[in-house]
Amino acid sequence: MVSSQRRQVRRVLAELIATRGIMPLLMKVRNGGHWTPDEKLELIRHLRRMVRLSPYLIALLLPGSILFLPIYAWWLDRRRVRRGD
Template sequence: MTSRLPSWWRQLLLIQRRELGHTLAELAALRGFMPLLMKVRNGGHWTPEEKEILLAHLRRLSRLSPYFMLLLLPGSALLLPLYAWWLDRRRLKR
């Protein structure tokens, strides 16, 4: 079915699938973040190792935040192809 699509459309679908996979992998890596974050609220204390894990989770979230911010804007579904192009690091000259 995808072989009948124009090449630019196939490329757009490949980019979308790649970014979806990246986002899902990052979200899966956040497992256990909320219980660890709420440990102090529930009367516990963070160990130095847990603080490092929290920082790693927060860094991971900061990399995902542009995706979620864009999805909250009005008309954002129309901007997704443009956003995928802008995020594609391969277009930058090295």
């Protein structure tokens, strides 16, 4: 169980580190610049990474989320079971 938790922590941290460059990219248009097609693709990649992390982050940001962690762990475990098994 501990190794699984560590693996998930490493995964979340790796994804968060990979999205580091999103803020300057988002602020480019706000500061009067324009996105190039390559920058638009990079933005899409960053947003997809963040969407994959959203279940983890939502569970941690909600008030009282510590109470829901056992339920959340059960739900994540249930998703690994293939449909039809």
